[in-house]
Amino acid sequence: MKTYKLTAFELNGEKIIDEAFQASNDQEAKGIGEKMLHEKNLSEKTHRCTSPAGKLILFHK
Numbered sequence: 001m002k003t004y005k006l007t008a009f010e011l012n013g014e015k016i017i018d019e020a021f022q023a024s025n026d027q028e029a030k031g032i033g034e035k036m037l038h039e040k041n042l043s044e045k046t047h048r049c050t051s052p053a054g055k056l057i058l059f060h061k
Contacts, residue, residue: 004029004057006036008047016042026057033058 001022008016017040023029033049049058 002029002052004033004049004051006033006047006049006058008037008040008042008045010045016045026051026055030057 001024003020004023005018005020007018010016017036019036021029021032021036023032029049029051033047034043037043037045037047043060046061047058048056048060051057
């Protein structure tokens with residue numbers, strides 16, 4: 001398992017969430033990140049999910 005990082009921001013740059021989670025690959029991490037954002041009603045906020053290598057897995061501005 002790899003550790004991925006999900007971060008969401010307000011328009012002023014303030015972090016709303018900054019959470020790490022485990023996934024076995026990038027595709028699984030994208031699904032988990034989308035689910036976490038949906039559950040917290042943050043899907044429309046600026047967000048990103050990055051891999052342990054720094055690859056951008058999920059992004060919305």
